[in-house]
Amino acid sequence: MTLDVAPPSQVGSAGGVRPPGGAAMRRPSWLGQHMGTGIVLAVGGYALGHYLGNVIASGYTYVGTAAENDVAIVLALVLAVVGWLLGVGALNYPLAKLAGREPAARPDADHWTKYFRFSVEHKTVGLQYLIAVLVFLFTGGLLAMSIRTELLSPTNHIIGPGTYISIVGEHGTIMMMMASSLVVGPLGNWLVPLMIGARRMAFPRVEAFSFWLFSAGYFVILTALPLGGFPTGWTGYAPLQTQADVGMDSYLVGFSVIGLGMILAGFNLLVTIINYRAPGMTWGRLPVFVWSILATSALLTLATPTLAVACVFGILDRTVGTSFYVAAHGGSSYLWENLFWFFGHPEVYIMALPGFGIVGEMLPVFTRKPLFAYRVAAAGMIGVALLSFFVWQHHLFQSGINPDMRPLFMLTTELISIPTGFIYLVGLGTLYKAKIRFEVPMLFALAMYFNFLIGGVTGVFLSDVPVDVTVHGSFFVLAHFHYTIMGGLVFAFFGGVYYWTPKITGKSLNKTLAKAHFWAMFVFFNLTFFPMFLIGLLGQPRRVFEYAQGLQTLNDFSSVSAFCLGASFIIFVVNFVWSIFIAPQEAPANPWGSLGLEWQTATPVPRHNFDRIPVVMADPYHYSEPDPPPVADLAPTSFAEMAAAGADGGGASRGGDR
């Protein structure tokens, strides 16, 4: 008997049924909708928007006098994004729905061109994200190299101050956008369904849509440079934001677009984790990486709307003449600061928590010990996520807030170090008396703990008002957040890439090159950023391209180290290209001996992840136990029998009577 098992949302599909008889004709891969058509329509959209903006705003007084037209630029960027989404096919489904159609989910063709198309397969989207975040990372990295080149000399300049601050702003914004999605995008989308025993994401099209928005945001933010850049740095502070040239429009539209992508990515992961857990995958058995993605997704969905709204206000100020951030007309620049940091501080944890999730997943594997205090780790992540909404004002300690408010936010900021400490102690407890296998992913995990400790402790310094008043806006702050974001998240990300690449690609990365990458990255990261604490304490402000002569030695040391740090990424790229494409070597099915559910399915992972929906029997951290329980039954006879045997729970095991 054959039944139609199209997902319920596809019942009544008007498409997707292959005509009877005869083989389906295969179209050439360059036909149809893909990134190429996206680029064409994006360029067309940009031109159309620019034209319309000029027509609409040609009578505006300021357009005539200032020779700039924000309306034209904003409309051009928005229509370019719409054109991009139309071109890649991201809007096909939403438009078809208006006519009541539910297009069938056609599986991707097994061809490399699928990575340039709108795919609803979570593993394809994960890899698309992986390449995209690396492009973000290397673009931001190149900009960082130019910053460090300019800072080689305090007085001899390669670029002017305006260009310098534009590059600093572009670097910061691109890196922040990248870091927000660095783990959630590639690893979250690729791994979460596998880790929770699901065959799919809850909303595959939303997942794909979030990726194409993310990639559109990259191009939008890059347009800031040819448009003259923006002078505000990544924080976009008003009133400079309102006064800036049209490059600021790219910042505001770009952050809105990326923000929308972040909201959708978090939304989809949140719903998937809550509802698509396999039978037996109770909250107490959820892998710690999934806990971290859950907490991060909650932050993405709730904090990012504030950023999007703040950006919309900024766009309105610059295009239709509202005065949200213009004090002389009844607005307030502090409004931007509050809205921005209400997003901005949770954003810090959006970047930190997935890193902890990755290393939390790897430590038990490489120590062959159960994860110490698993529940404390989960509670710590949720605690950090909750508290992160109550600390944003510490970014305004030096910005004219009521001084009476400072102690309160100093306290909340210091409080957040408690759940963060929980997560840290879980790691230390797992490492305690362990026989550590120093494989490359483990090296990155240990380096992450080392770096984040420095970033975290200096963060506690900065939460104290007296210290913050002293070093605010200096290189000390810059060093602190590079230690947390790059030292924490980026190290954890690369650890995760080395750890899961054998699963994702079925190929092994070269160990020698991987170790060379690690040591170069670890050593030169610290040599680059540790001197910046000293530079900051000695008084060098951020975002200024001239500095005191006496600080040149430290700056040069930092710059040369930064160049070496940049070069370390070349080792990674060479290794990746060599090991995956040029001289691929098949990886063992489970090279690290992990108990994680994602390692139990076949490699390469089948299209629907699991032949049978697995029934989860235990958490995946029972290493070195004399009689460990099985993690999951991959060929269960029936869910009901398994439930009777103690595997009850899971995403769909409730609410059936609704």
Next chain:
Amino acid sequence: MSQVRVPADSGYVATPEELAYEARAAENALFTASRVMIGIFAFAFAALAFAYFYLRSTNSAGLWRPHDVTAPVATGTAIMALVLASTGLLAFGLRQFRRNDTLDWDVAGWTAVASGLLALGLQCWELTDLPFSPSTGGYTSVFIGWAVMDIILLVSGVYWAETLLARHARVRKAATEDSRSAGFASAHFRVNVESCTYFWGFIAFVSVFFWVFFYIAG
């Protein structure tokens, strides 16, 4: 145990138990998604409310609301009333839908969509015919921010309701022909309709809340 082979291009074999499990997961996902969506919009509108009260309390340059400017109360009230009408109609339709009276739901739903579209049109028209300049003060800025966000919210709500009604019209025949599909689909569809109506409840709450502050309390 019996197994069911799914269409060839789906690439996997599923048991009825698995199908039921995934169908239930899809229903639960819709339920959760509607609540999370409300959370997303709630935080967005909380940012707007923060802007309102922040600028009102700081009253920079004494320009929160110079000359007591007010947005057109009649238009604003009409928009709010239309949104309430849409919500009421959808709630009524849902009640009938639960009683398997889908014709009532159809009629109420399409009327709600029309009412929502009218509210949307009025909201857009109001922006083109304001009795003040956007830069007059804090109030006028926040009002324009509200109008833009309300348009986004209404578009979301109307789109959701319209797509449900359009799909219902298209699949009604197919659903009755395949009882099993109809079973899964109707359960899924019912959750979708309930979630959409719930979301409209949120839209109504937002409309009334900001109507009070923009048109009444000022």
